[in-house]
Amino acid sequence: MKAVGWSLENSFGALPDLLFTPLAPTPVTRPTLVALNAPLAKDLGLDFSTLSEQEQAELFTGNRLPEGAQPLAQAYAGHQFGHFTMLGDGRAIVLGEQTTPSGARVDIQFKGSGRTPYSRNGDGRAALGPMLREYIISEAMAALGIPTTRSLAVAATGEWVYRETPEPGAILTRVAASHLRVGTFQYVAMRQDLSALAKLTQYALARHYPERLGDANPALSLLEAVIERQLALIVEWMRVGFIHGVMNTDNMAISGETIDYGPCAFMDAYHRETVFSSIDHAGRYAYGNQPTIAKWNLARLAEALLPLMDAEQNRAVALAEAAISDFVPRYNALWLRMMGDKFGLEGEEEGDAALIRELLDWMQDEGADFTRTFHGLRDGLPLDGELGQALSLTGWRQRWLARLQRNAGGLAAGQAVMARVNPVVIPRNHRVEEALEAASKEGDLGPMQALLAALAQPYAEGPELARYQESPKPDERVYQTFCGT
Numbered sequence: 001m002k003a004v005g006w007s008l009e010n011s012f013g014a015l016p017d018l019l020f021t022p023l024a025p026t027p028v029t030r031p032t033l034v035a036l037n038a039p040l041a042k043d044l045g046l047d048f049s050t051l052s053e054q055e056q057a058e059l060f061t062g063n064r065l066p067e068g069a070q071p072l073a074q075a076y077a078g079h080q081f082g083h084f085t086m087l088g089d090g091r092a093i094v095l096g097e098q099t100t101p102s103g104a105r106v107d108i109q110f111k112g113s114g115r116t117p118y119s120r121n122g123d124g125r126a127a128l129g130p131m132l133r134e135y136i137i138s139e140a141m142a143a144l145g146i147p148t149t150r151s152l153a154v155a156a157t158g159e160w161v162y163r164e165t166p167e168p169g170a171i172l173t174r175v176a177a178s179h180l181r182v183g184t185f186q187y188v189a190m191r192q193d194l195s196a197l198a199k200l201t202q203y204a205l206a207r208h209y210p211e212r213l214g215d216a217n218p219a220l221s222l223l224e225a226v227i228e229r230q231l232a233l234i235v236e237w238m239r240v241g242f243i244h245g246v247m248n249t250d251n252m253a254i255s256g257e258t259i260d261y262g263p264c265a266f267m268d269a270y271h272r273e274t275v276f277s278s279i280d281h282a283g284r285y286a287y288g289n290q291p292t293i294a295k296w297n298l299a300r301l302a303e304a305l306l307p308l309m310d311a312e313q314n315r316a317v318a319l320a321e322a323a324i325s326d327f328v329p330r331y332n333a334l335w336l337r338m339m340g341d342k343f344g345l346e347g348e349e350e351g352d353a354a355l356i357r358e359l360l361d362w363m364q365d366e367g368a369d370f371t372r373t374f375h376g377l378r379d380g381l382p383l384d385g386e387l388g389q390a391l392s393l394t395g396w397r398q399r400w401l402a403r404l405q406r407n408a409g410g411l412a413a414g415q416a417v418m419a420r421v422n423p424v425v426i427p428r429n430h431r432v433e434e435a436l437e438a439a440s441k442e443g444d445l446g447p448m449q450a451l452l453a454a455l456a457q458p459y460a461e462g463p464e465l466a467r468y469q470e471s472p473k474p475d476e477r478v479y480q481t482f483c484g485t
C-alpha cells in the first residue's frame with residue numbers, strides 16, 4: 001500500500017503483559033468505506049488520497065493493517081451502574097499511536113473489529129448505525145470545543161450483526177489521546193500488581209501530564225490532575241446540554257476526553273432530570289447528576305491508586321480524601337463562571353447565581369429549549385421577542401439587562417462572550433436519527449453529510465441552519481436512546 005504518512009508505535013505494548021493481549025483485527029468479508037474525515041486525517045499527518053477507495057476500505061476494516069501497526073486489545077475493569085466487573089476491549093483493537101505533525105501522540109483504534117479474549121458473550125462487532133452516531137456526535141463535540149475522542153472513518157464490513165434485528169456491521173476508526181480509563185487502573189489494582197500499577201501511573205503521567213512527572217507522590221499527582229481535567233470536562237458538558245448516558249468508570253478517560261458515545265444525547269427541553277438512555281432506569285446518569293457521578297468515579301480512581309500513595313493505608317486515604325473533598329465547591333465555582341458566560345455576565349456579582357438559577361428554573365417549568373433559549377438571549381438583546389415578553393412578566397429581563405449594563409464592557413461585551421459559548425446548532429436527536437435512518441437503511445449519506453456540515457461550525461449563524469435549530473415537533477421527539485452496539 002502506498003505511503004499515507006503513518007508513524008505508528010505502540011508504547012502501551014511495552015507495559016506489563018497483564019494490561020493487554022496482542023491481537024489482530026478479524027478480517028471482514030466485503031469492506032466498503034462509508035465515511036472518511038479528511039480534515040482530521042490532515043491534522044494527523046495522514047493523506048489517504050493516494051489510495052483507491054477499495055484500498056481505503058481494506059485499511060479501515062483491518063483487512064490490511066497500516067505499516068508499523070502493533071495491534072492489541074486492552075484490559076480494563078469498570079463499575080457499570082455501580083457494579084464492579086472485569087472487562088477489556090471486547091470488540092476493539094488499538095493499532096498503535098500516531099505522532100501528529102504538531103507533536104501530539106494519539107491512539108488509533110478500531111471499534112467493532114472482532115472478538116477478543118475480553119469479549120465475554122459478545123460477537124466483537126458493531127452495527128453501522130451506532131458507529132455513524134459516534135462519528136457524528138464526537139465530531140460535533142470537537143467542533144463545540146469540548147475534549148473528545150475523534151472519528152477518522154467508518155467502514156462497513158459487508159456482514160450482518162444480530163441485535164434486535166439484523167443490522168449491517170461496521171468498524172469505527174477512533175482517535176484518542178489514549179484509551180487509559182479509570183477502569184484501567186481499577187483492573188490493575190484488582191489484580192494486586194503494585195509494580196504494574198506504578199508503571200501504569202508513570203505511563204499516564206508521561207502521556208497526559210508530563211509536567212507532573214517529577215512529583216514526589218506520582219499517584220496523588222495523577223489523581224489531582226485527572227480531577228482537574230474531569231471538572232473542566234463535566235462543566236463543558238453542562239454548557240451544551242450533553243448527557244453522556246453511561247458514565248461507568250470504564251468510560252471515564254484519564255486524559256479528560258469524552259469517550260464512548262453509546263446512548264448519549266443532547267437535551268432539547270431543559271430539565272435537570274433528563275435521561276435518554278433506555279437502560280438508565282434509575283436516572284443515575286441524568287443531566288443534573290453528572291457532576292455527582294464524576295466525583296463518585298474519581299473516588300474509584302483514588303481507591304485504585306491508594307496503595308501507591310502511601311504504604312500506610314490511613315495516610316493514603318487522608319491524602320486521597322483531601323484531593324477529592326473540595327470537588328463540589330470547585331465544580332460549583334466553575335459552573336457559575338460557565339453560566340455567567342452563557343448569560344453574558346462579566347466578572348462576578350453577589351446576585352449572579354440567583355439570577356441564573358431563576359431563569360433555569362423558569363426554563364425547567366416551561367419546558368423551554370435549552371439551546372434555543374440561550375441563542376435567543378445571545379441574539380435577541382435586548383430581548384424584545386416572545387421570549388423577552390415572557391421574561392419581562394417575571395421582572396427577570398429587566399434585572400438581567402441592568403446586570404449587563406454593569407459589565408465593564410457593557411452589553412457589547414456580554415454579547416461577545418455569549419456568542420462564543422452559546423451554540424446555534426447542536427446534534428439534536430431527531431436530526432441525528434433522521435440522518436442515521438437514511439444512511440443505514442437506505443444507503444443515502446446526503447442527510448448525514450449535511451448535518452455534519454452544520455455541526456462543523458456550531459456557533460455560526462445562517463439561514464440554511466434553521467432546520468438544525470428547531471426543537472423537535474411532538475411527533476419527532478426522541479424519548480430514548482439505546483446503548484447502540
Ligand SMILES: Nc1ncnc2c1ncn2[C@@H]1O[C@H](COP(=O)(O)OP(=O)(O)OP(=O)(O)O)[C@@H](O)[C@H]1O
Pocket residue numbers: 087088089090091092118119120121122123124125126246250251259260261262483485
Ligand atoms: N458486541 C460486543 N462484543 C464484545 N464485547 C462487547 C460488545 N459490545 C460491548 N462490548 C464490551 O462491553 C463493555 C462495555 O461496553 P461499552 O458499550 O461501554 O463499550 P464500547 O462502546 O464497546 O467501547 P468503548 O468504551 O471503548 O467506547 C466493553 O468492554 C466492550 O468492549
